[in-house]
Amino acid sequence: xxMVDRYIYAVTQKLRQDQREDIAKELRSLIEDMLEERVGSxxxxxxxxxxxxxxxxxxxxxxxxxxxxxxxxxxPEIFDSYLMVLKIVLVTIASIMGAVFAVQTILDPVLILDHxxxxxxxxxxxxxxxxxxxxxxFALPEYLGAYQAKDIQIDMEWKPSxxxxxxxxxxxxKRGESIAGIIFYAIFIVILAFSSxxxxxxxxxxGFSGVxxxxxxxxxxxxxxxxxxxxxxxxxxxxxxxxxxxxxxxxAGYTLILNVISMVVILLMVNGPAxxxxxxMNELAQAGVVTVGSEGYDVVQKVWxxxxxxxxxxxxxxxxxxxIDGFIRARKK
Amino acid sequence: xxxxxxxxxxxxxxxxxxTITIGVLSQLSNPQYGYSLVTMLAEKGIQVEPGTLxxxxxxxxxxxxxxxxxxxxxxxxxxxxLLSETGKNVYDLLVVEWKGIVESLNHVIENxxxxxxGDG
Numbered sequence: 001x002x003m004v005d006r007y008i009y010a011v012t013q014k015l016r017q018d019q020r021e022d023i024a025k026e027l028r029s030l031i032e033d034m035l036e037e038r039v040g041s042x043x044x045x046x047x048x049x050x051x052x053x054x055x056x057x058x059x060x061x062x063x064x065x066x067x068x069x070x071x072x073x074x075x076p077e078i079f080d081s082y083l084m085v086l087k088i089v090l091v092t093i094a095s096i097m098g099a100v101f102a103v104q105t106i107l108d109p110v111l112i113l114d115h116x117x118x119x120x121x122x123x124x125x126x127x128x129x130x131x132x133x134x135x136x137x138f139a140l141p142e143y144l145g146a147y148q149a150k151d152i153q154i155d156m157e158w159k160p161s162x163x164x165x166x167x168x169x170x171x172x173x174k175r176g177e178s179i180a181g182i183i184f185y186a187i188f189i190v191i192l193a194f195s196s197x198x199x200x201x202x203x204x205x206x207g208f209s210g211v212x213x214x215x216x217x218x219x220x221x222x223x224x225x226x227x228x229x230x231x232x233x234x235x236x237x238x239x240x241x242x243x244x245x246x247x248x249x250x251x252a253g254y255t256l257i258l259n260v261i262s263m264v265v266i267l268l269m270v271n272g273p274a275x276x277x278x279x280x281m282n283e284l285a286q287a288g289v290v291t292v293g294s295e296g297y298d299v300v301q302k303v304w305x306x307x308x309x310x311x312x313x314x315x316x317x318x319x320x321x322x323x324i325d326g327f328i329r330a331r332k333k
Numbered sequence: 334x335x336x337x338x339x340x341x342x343x344x345x346x347x348x349x350x351x352t353i354t355i356g357v358l359s360q361l362s363n364p365q366y367g368y369s370l371v372t373m374l375a376e377k378g379i380q381v382e383p384g385t386l387x388x389x390x391x392x393x394x395x396x397x398x399x400x401x402x403x404x405x406x407x408x409x410x411x412x413x414x415l416l417s418e419t420g421k422n423v424y425d426l427l428v429v430e431w432k433g434i435v436e437s438l439n440h441v442i443e444n445x446x447x448x449x450x451g452d453g
Contacts, residue, residue, distance in 0.1 A: 023391070025403075026367065026412050030383055033368035033409070056384045065388035 003049050004031050007059060014063035023066060031056070073139050082138045085239060086131070088179055092186040093130050097122050100191065103198070168332045173241045181238040185231045192227050200277070203287045212283045219274045226269050233258045252326030259319040266315055270308050280304060353381055355431055357389060358424040361399065364413040390414050398423055 008027050012020040034052045035044050056062060074082045101119040105112050192199065200213035215223070237258050244251045269275055277283070281301055284290055290297045356379045360370055367387050374381050393399045398420035402413050416424060 022412075025410060026387065029366070029409050029411050030368055030387060034383065037368075037372075055382070057382075062384050062388075065384065066391065068388070068392060 001044075001049070003046070003053065004028065007031075007053050007056075010059035011063050011066070014060065015066055019066070072142060074135070075142050078138060078142070081243060082134075085138075085242070086134050088182055089130050089134050089186075090127060092183045093126055094123070095183075096187050096191075097126065099187070107198070171247045171329050171332050173245055173247065175242060178238045178242040181241075182235055185234040185238070189228060189231045192231075193224060201284065201287075201289060203289060205288070210287065212280065212287055212289070213277050214280070216274045216277050223269055223272075223275060226265050230262045230265055233262050247326055247329035247332075249327070249330045252323065252330045255326045256323040259323050263316055263319050266312060270312055276308070353379070353385070353389065354393070355424075355427055356381070357386070357393070358398065358416065358420060358427065361414055361416045361420070364402070364415040366404075366411040366413050370414075393420070 008024050008031075011027065012024045015023060031052055034055070035048055038048055038052060039045075097119060100122075101115055104115040104118070108115070197213055197217065198211055199215060200211045203210050203212060237255055240251060240254055281297075281304060284300065285292050285297070290300050356374055356377075357370065360373055365373065367390055368383065370390075371381055371383050371386055390399065390401075394401050394414065398417060399414045400417045400420075401415070404411050404413055
């Protein structure tokens with residue numbers, strides 16, 4: 001009879017706490033009834049118990065019937081979208097890692113083995129992280145029951161007259177654009193995360209001889225977090241577009257919110273201490289790109305000093321326009 | 334041949350799923366426990382696996398169609414199920430619906446030949 005205990009335990013473990021005791025009791029009396037009928041007046045053997053349990057089926061199946069619903073990490077309603085996003089994310093990241101490897105190898109052919117090891121390391125660490133976050137992003141709403149509640153609501157209130165009109169060409173969001181956007185953001189994330197030292201003025205003296213970086217490499221680690229945040233927002237934005245498929249006020253609103261947050265983060269960042277390379281002008285002079293005291297030096301210095309302001313202005317215009325564009329397109333019927 | 338049997342099994346499974354509920358409700362004017370229902374229904378030609386019936390009973394109870402009570406006086410504690418007021422009314426309505434379905438389907442099945450002649 002020990003096998004019966006194990007069976008009941010296996011079934012009830014998969015059920016809600018408050019149902020367990022009752023179902024366990026009922027199952028036990030059922031199994032005893034079934035055994036009794038099977039053996040009549042002779043003693044119960046292990047074989048009898050086994051046959052009865054086989055008749056009841058696997059604990060997993062029985063528990064499923066008791067629960068009535070199946071449990072999913074990613075339910076069938078959203079599985080297709082999940083798969084699509086996952087593919088985009090993984091393909092993008094993998095191809096970018098390949099690109100980084102290629103760039104590094106071209107710049108530094110001698111260290112190809114090191115670059116290759118870097119590539120392997122980033123694949124081994126990066127791909128699972130991307131996989132995990134994508135899955136997490138889809139699984140959390142599933143766990144909270146967000147998809148189901150919405151579906152039920154739609155089913156109950158559905159009227160044919162509620163069918164959305166086929167969106168205007170200009171309201172439609174082309175999948176290709178969003179996917180290209182995601183790839184673009186991902187490329188930048190990877191480049192900034194793995195090879196920020198190449199983000200600067202490239203100096204050539206009989207071939208490539210070094211980079212004068214734009215960014216301050218000492219403080220860069222901290223800022224990287226902000227940068228990833230901003231580009232992460234960009235990817236979220238593109239994903240929202242992909243899911244929505246057309247411009248709506250809601251989508252434009254989300255875009256606006258994400259863009260405003262991005263702008264604030266950028267503003268904090270570029271105005272923060274030591275974001276840019278403090279020795280930029282000196283290094284540039286040392287590399288022989290400009291000569292100290294020359295007219296060119298003054299121009300470059302002016303440009304360098306003003307760049308913070310203008311970069312922010314350009315970014316702000318871009319982000320604001322992005323949001324306004326969304327609202328304009330959403331208005332089109 | 335085995336292919337046909339497979340199709341039949343699948344369709345029969347779907348068909349039974351709904352009819353079992355009617356069978357169960359029909360037997361619960363008097364309190365019954367799960368296994369007695371299995372044997373009662375089997376005697377009347379309705380095969381139900383206990384693994385299907387027990388969860389079904391709980392679901393119907395949760396929906397409010399059945400009431401239940403534990404009887405702990407006997408050697409083996411058993412949970413008895415009985416139609417609730419709602420359950421009785423729903424059962425009566427369900428029987429009317431079922432008879433309608435049977436009638437319509439009989440009509441369709443038996444007049445099959447006529448329609449084919451008419452079309453041809």
